Amino acid sequence: HTPAISLYADDVMVFCHATAEDTTAIKEILALFGRASGLTVNFTKSSATIVHGDQAATEMIAHLGCPVANLPITYLGIPMSTRRPSAAQLQPMVDAVGARLPTWKAWLMTKTGRLALVKSVLCAITVHQLLAFAHPKKTLKQIEKIQRGFLWAGRATANGGHCHVN
Template sequence: MIFTLTMDVLNSILTQAAATGVLQRLMARHAVASTSLYADDVVVFCHAHPDDLMAIREILRVFGDASGMRTNFAKCAALPIRCSVEQQVQAMQILDCRVAQFPTTYLGIPLAIRKPTAAALLPLIDKLSRKLSTWRGSMVSRGERLAFVRHVLSAMPMHILMAFALNKNILAQVNRIIHGFCWAGRKDAHGGQCMVNWARVCHPLSLEGLGVSDLHHAGIALRMRWLWLQRTDPRWPWALLHLPLDPDASAMFRVSTT
């Protein structure tokens, strides 16, 4: 709790710096928060101008002196977005840290200017496949495999599904791994081993299904939540931003709310 409150102070300092002109605003019309915080991982967004970079470095130094939470720039990285080579060199010199390449992956989610490609989502397939070793499928009962599917395999893609929709090819590969392990104990299964239609398996227990998450519809519901929060609570730092949601989530939100 103390850590969270301390990082809120850093966000307030950066917001005040933008309000007073020390830093350039990220958006011309709105004051948008310039930090993203998760546990002990902090991202600061700013323009690539030398004055802004020097101001960021000084703010972090003063914040570290006051809080004791000093920034180790040797472990930090600057990720230029649509910056020239000269701006990248300036960032490396002023911040005294390495320059990483963008697009990148942050908290397990690929970050890019455009929608992530199928190649950028292949690590999700690899991660699911690594979870399935041969002994896990061959030495457990079908009921235990079902529990593993419901609570582990189906939960692993949810983090990405909260951010954006998986393309059909990647979603099909994920579902193939999940129902292959459920029926056959390995990452793929042929038609004769699939005892029940997968759409029925994804029905709730109350509707005679097995309670496995339907990843397509679960993803729509998760992404609709951002639209709901944006509409009902403007205090969120991203509330004024345009949310790049998929058409299915936007259409469902429009017909479900007034």
């Protein structure tokens, strides 16, 4: 069994079984990476999370030398748990999309400029989150309303009209 790995910039998430073989392999891989690159893992800033396991699994993972964190956790801004997140749990992501809007200078931007901002920034936040799981429809509608409002009215919400931002 080969552990699955998610790499993003300087963040790494490794999915493995809580066995002596896997934890030893992970430690050896990280040590080899350190020798090859000159970079070392800061185990005090790292954490291990048990998805399905018991006390023996927790003790096995503790041998990695990092704290054990319980679910739910946040990885790269994405809430991670064994269940699909609710709309309430995803509200901080919706708020982050709204906070990225420069509404105070939207009137200085052309509609083309606002469209470019919606496509490049506001959609990127949502796509990043959608890579991990499917959002509840309520969350998607909230984000679409923010994008539509900024595109057409230069503010977080727009009333009336029916438009769709692809």
